Amino acid sequence: MSPNVVATTPVRAMLVLGTRPEAIKLAPVARAMAAGPLFEPVVVTTGQHREMLHQMLDLLGVKARVQLDVMRDRQELSQLTARLIDGLGDVVRAERPDLVVVQGDTTSALTGALAAFYEHVPVAHVEAGLRTGVLDNPFPEELNRRLIGRMARWHFAPTPRAAGHLTAEGVPDAEVFVTGNTVVDNLLWMLGQGTGRNHFHSDLRRVLVTLHRRENQGDKMRAMGAALARLADRGDVEVVLPLHKSPAVREALLPALDGHPHVRVVEPLGYADFSATLAGSDLVLTDSGGIQEEAPSLGKPLLVLRTTTERPEAVEAGAARLVGTEPQAILEAAMHLLDDAEEYGRMVAAGNPFGDGLATERIVAQLAEDFGAEADAAAAGAKADAEGVPEPVVVTQGEGPGSYSTA
Incomplete structure (x- = not known):
């Protein structure tokens, strides 16, 4: 005042x-x-x-x-x-x-x-x-x-x-x-507390996945779940999926992913654990809005599983890619990043367009x-x-x- x-x-x-x-x-x-x-x-x-x-x-x-x-x-x-x-x-x-x-x-x-x-x-x-x-x-x-x-x-x-x-x-x-964006402020604050637990349990390539959007639910999400299972079939990745509470999301994703040896389906993570798991990931696949801001803040390459995004800054900076919802496109984009070290490195180094904390x-x-x-x-x-x-x-x-x- x-x-x-x-x-x-x-x-x-x-x-x-x-x-x-x-x-x-x-x-x-x-x-x-x-x-x-x-x-x-x-x-x-x-x-x-x-x-x-x-x-x-x-x-x-x-x-x-x-x-x-x-x-x-x-x-x-x-x-x-x-x-x-x-x-x-x-x-x-x-x-x-x-x-x-x-x-x-x-x-x-x-x-x-x-x-x-x-x-x-x-x-x-x-x-x-x-x-x-x-x-x-x-x-x-x-x-x-x-x-x-x-x-x-x-x-x-x-x-x-x-x-x-x-x-x-x-x-x-x-x-x-x-x-x-205040999400950067809180993410840095949370990681500074040091209280979170990373939910990746192996030394494989670590892929964090979140899916929940209304427009992706139903047959579209079931097909996306099948694509994620095929990604996990590589054998050299560990997929962690914090599963949304929505019954529609669970009905769509669990049939393809529950019980897969390289997929860990977990209950929704608290913020501290999610932040630590994000920090411990190698690649992020999401249809979330906020994670499109959080992943670039930590230098994590991001594939956006949507047909549009209200956060194009991350895509323009090179920190994210808008890959859509078609199962084959999702699978090919993830495979490419896991196999192309040069392209992966460019995304890691792209920087964060969403703020300074x-x-x-x-x-x-x-x-x-x-x-x-x-x-x-x-x-x-x-x-x-x-x-x-x-x-x-x-x-x-x-x-x-x-x-x-x-x-």
Whole structure:
């Protein structure tokens, strides 16, 4: 805050998270806010990934103030969305935050932003501006990001490309901030704790695989599982697959992979163990978004098992390849990297386009600066009112959706 302003109460920042990736990427923000006097973080978990989420919050140094229970077995996306808007609306009204912070592209992020918008609370979007250009791929994440972008007041973009998407969509330059990605901050923090266990158990080539996306489930994922089994048939690789809790994912992958002598199917790993396993891998195959940022941070060649990516920076840098979902293409790409030492080395050396580990510092500093400016304006207004001078209205966002003003 500005040096001439003394805050009587900290800024209440409600951080909404429902999935494991959101927890990973918002944890450093929550820790930084809790460490100083300017903010009071109010962490709200929606329970979207209930089992995977709650096992790691203590590990991340984050304590939830509110825990919603909205998940139902095989519920429709519309049902989840309705429950989240209803529950988060109640929380916003009860907690009365000064701002709401959401991350990424999940249903929890979308409904957190919408609940805040309905209550006239400004929204900060961490990891803003990622786009594939295809409205339903990934589904529903691409639409979620675009909708949050219409409601947010602060757009914390991880890369210049992401920032460019936002300004091209009409977001004012003054509301877009290139910060890097907080996933890098938390990954480096976690590895520094030294508490994780590497789940690779052999000296073979180590291949880490994660699969879970809705658009890959069903016959497509079954075929991908068969391709992974053929990769493991080489005999010189060890595949570790942390298996998502989704019944649809398990039904698709277990028939081809469970019991294979060179495949270790394990339950979802806690963040410390996953970080250590990632650090111990030689090659990563994934349809995840966050791992596309984490793997390059550690110099791990990455094959993206999707037809689109909202993180093309890793592909352009040479740290990742977008190989699609066709089984033969996946198998050939993995075989090539395992057999071509020169190409493998180029990917290892490509570098990380997603940040330097200081994204959290930039985000919290910007919010502190802006809330300090608002406090300055409020103090000036109070002085003017006391002197009988009409109080100005300070507009902090333009006309249109998401606009608001403070007097």
